[in-house]
Amino acid sequence: MLGIWTTDRIRAAEEKLLAVTPEGALMHKAAFGVAVHAAQMLAKHVGRVSGTRVTLLVGAGNNGGDALWAGAFLRKRGVRVTAVLLKPERAHEAGLAALRRARGRVVTADDGWPSIEQADLVIDGIVGLSARGPLRSDAAALVEHVSAPVLAVDLPSGVDPDTGAVDGPAVRATRTVTFGARKPVHVLNPGFCGQIHLVDIGLAEELGEPDLVQLGVADVAAAWPVPGPEDNKYTQGVTGIAAGSATYPGAAVLATGSAVLATSGMVRYAGSAADVVRADWPEVIGTGSVTDAGRVQSWVAGPGMGTGNEGRATLRHVLEQGVPVCADADAITLIAKFPDLLDARDPDTPLVLTPHAGEFERLTGAAPGADRAAAARAAARRFDAVVLLKGHSTVVAAPDGRTLVNVANGSWLATAGSGDVLSGLIGALLAAGLDPWLAAGAAAHVHGLAAYLAADGVPVPASKIQAAIPAAIRAVLAYTPR
Ligand SMILES: NC(=O)C1=CN([C@@H]2O[C@H](COP(=O)(O)OP(=O)(O)OC[C@H]3O[C@@H](n4cnc5c(N)ncnc54)[C@H](O)[C@@H]3O)[C@@H](O)[C@H]2O)[C@@H](O)CC1
Ligand SMILES: [K+]
Known part of the structure; x- marks a missing residue:
């Protein structure tokens, strides 16, 4: 049986793992997985990786951190990366520094429209496990502008992580890359997630009995x-x-x-x-x-x-x-x-x-x-x-x-x-x-x-x-x- 864990349970497991893992290691693994899948999607949709344009939608939490680090990894493959920061003052510090070091562009939400419209691929790092309620208006406005294929980090923003419910604008992902374990959204609203890929970050030992299962x-x-x-x-x-x-x-x-x-x-x-x-x-x-x-x-x-x-x-x-x-x-x-x-x-x-x-x-x-x-x-x-x-x-x-x-x-x-x-x-x-x-x-x-x-x-x-x-x-x- 394939297990599915609610966000509370995942967070509890992550805390245990974080306590015994060097700082940033989990996020690096997660973000590297995102970058690998982004490159695959670019190869599939554009026919190449180098020289393509990727736009990151970056919220104020670690989900945005994942997107920023993934952007830094993609820069190494010659991708032109623009990060659109929803809350510039609260963007993930280390992730933002990494992207800047890799010479990625950084803009605010107000200046983000052109890069979203011209992107070959959009990476959705607006919100992940900690999403609560419908997307806030600034995030909702960005989401409504997206027409390129979207890779959702962990889960599509605007879709409730624990129920899959959608109440307002939400990301419709082509692919979702999630970490450690699948969350209820992935089985309760798979239509918004697209293809789902699980990146192992070593969480399995800490998870315990799942909240939901899927029969294999x-x-x-x-x-x-x-x-x-x-x-x-x-x-x-x-x-x-x-x-x-x-x-x-x-x-x-x-x-x-x-x-x-x-x-x-x-x-x-x-x-x-x-x-x-x-x-x-x-x-x-x-x-x-x-x-x-x-x-x-x-x-x-x-x-x-x-x-x-x-x-x-x-x-x-x-x-x-x-x-x-x-x-x-x-x-x-x-x-x-x-x-x-x-x-x-x-x-x-x-x-x-x-x-x-x-x-x-x-x-x-x-x-x-x-x-x-x-x-x-x-x-x-x-x-x-x-x-x-x-x-x-x-x-x-x-x-x-x-x-x-x-x-x-x-x-x-x-x-x-x-x-x-x-x-x-x-x-x-x-x-x-x-x-x-x-x-x-x-x-x-x-x-x-x-x-x-x-x-x-x-x-x-x-x-x-x-x-x-x-x-x-x-x-x-x-x-x-x-
Ligand atoms: N904790 C860990 O060990 C790991 C976490 N990872 C990433 O971290 C994410 C969880 O990070 P966080 O707990 O920092 O939280 P999130 O990044 O999920 O979201 C937090 C931010 O989103 C805002 N927010 C909440 N609801 C919103 C809404 N409806 N509209 C707009 N903004 C909203 C909050 O105000 C907060 O600033 C995971 O989804 C995953 O992407 C990964 O890096 C893997 C390791
Ligand atoms: K997301």
């Missing part, structure tokens, strides 16, 4: 149920799907088919779309109602199920069965409307809720807000359930506080029926006995990958995302350690 492909491969010689159709779990209706069978077909494709276990469908489901998926055992569905090891309830009395009775029944439940779409709306439905649940059996922002608001009474990880964590505690909050970055929080983020490869998942596909994957993994937090995270990973493979750069309907599930699982399992 090897983690998903290790978790995904693969049958062994001893397994049969029951040992991989039986997934029950309560979804869709005779009038709207689509959700049933999407959720059920995805469960079929996810594992080698069995799938039962219960509802009025049974005939349509069987026509598409002959291996599925279909019944008209959850009451005569037979034994399952997990239920998926909700997609296209309706929010009337019938849906309510169905949801109550599946919650009473004492098996893990993935409650999606209409099931979330029903729980929001009738919270006592959750009384039917055995508190020791896992529940996974998969709201998008609107459903989240319905469920909890408040929109997720700027801090989506904190919102998901609070809802997970409140409902004693795994909460998967959908978005470009999907956050999955467990009641015990474990939180992972799944970053989408593009936005092709934002299409009708895509959520039904996800719920089927989660249900199949729950039936196979995976920890519910890992099941939701692994399903989100494969779902995103299937969308990416199916889309191949163009819009794609949910049925094609479903059809790409085997290719996505194949790609993931290629990472299984042998």
Whole structure:
């Protein structure tokens, strides 16, 4: 698993490291990394390094210090460097001296416009770990002038380091070079960060347990149920799907088919779309109602199920069965409307809720807000359930506080029926006995990958995302350690 640490934790780790490191050493390492990446970007965008123009946007803290030192290193490669100082009297002293020694130009913000407009590359050292609130007006004005590719130092200025929220003008970086460890902004708002590169400054030993994690492909491969010689159709779990209706069978077909494709276990469908489901998926055992569905090891309830009395009775029944439940779409709306439905649940059996922002608001009474990880964590505690909050970055929080983020490869998942596909994957993994937090995270990973493979750069309907599930699982399992 790849760790992500909040700024408080990073700062605490840095303090420990700073105490045992010669003064300036960490900043030199960080700035050297910035300079290397800047040179790479110049080579890529301009075709050469020497003779190009780089403009540094320099704030009053160490983030600006990094930019100034990087500028000094770039001077040695023949780059024409101009530093635009937002607070000349508070600019990082040693960094500024280094740039001056290297014969870099230094101007104030008022005189900075031409150099920003003419730059081949802009290095954003306005603000880093200590950023608070929207960019101040002088910084905001500079940011709005930038049209060249931007390399952000540590994180793009104007984007909140701990939540990724943007409230006003912000840097849209082509590349972000960060130090020691990734911060929440890098996974919660990757769109503003561009390509993210981590420069090792020796922080790993001091960091401790991460605040957020991202599942690596090897983690998903290790978790995904693969049958062994001893397994049969029951040992991989039986997934029950309560979804869709005779009038709207689509959700049933999407959720059920995805469960079929996810594992080698069995799938039962219960509802009025049974005939349509069987026509598409002959291996599925279909019944008209959850009451005569037979034994399952997990239920998926909700997609296209309706929010009337019938849906309510169905949801109550599946919650009473004492098996893990993935409650999606209409099931979330029903729980929001009738919270006592959750009384039917055995508190020791896992529940996974998969709201998008609107459903989240319905469920909890408040929109997720700027801090989506904190919102998901609070809802997970409140409902004693795994909460998967959908978005470009999907956050999955467990009641015990474990939180992972799944970053989408593009936005092709934002299409009708895509959520039904996800719920089927989660249900199949729950039936196979995976920890519910890992099941939701692994399903989100494969779902995103299937969308990416199916889309191949163009819009794609949910049925094609479903059809790409085997290719996505194949790609993931290629990472299984042998
Ligand atoms: N501490 C360390 O050991 C290291 C720190 N490094 C760099 O140091 C940075 C952190 O430095 P600092 O803690 O000095 O702080 P920053 O450089 O992140 O920011 C501090 C300055 O930004 C201003 N500021 C805050 N919010 C603002 C806003 N919304 N609009 C405009 N200005 C705002 C503050 O008034 C302050 O002057 C990291 O992001 C990283 O770039 C690296 O050099 C690696 C080593
Ligand atoms: K920055």
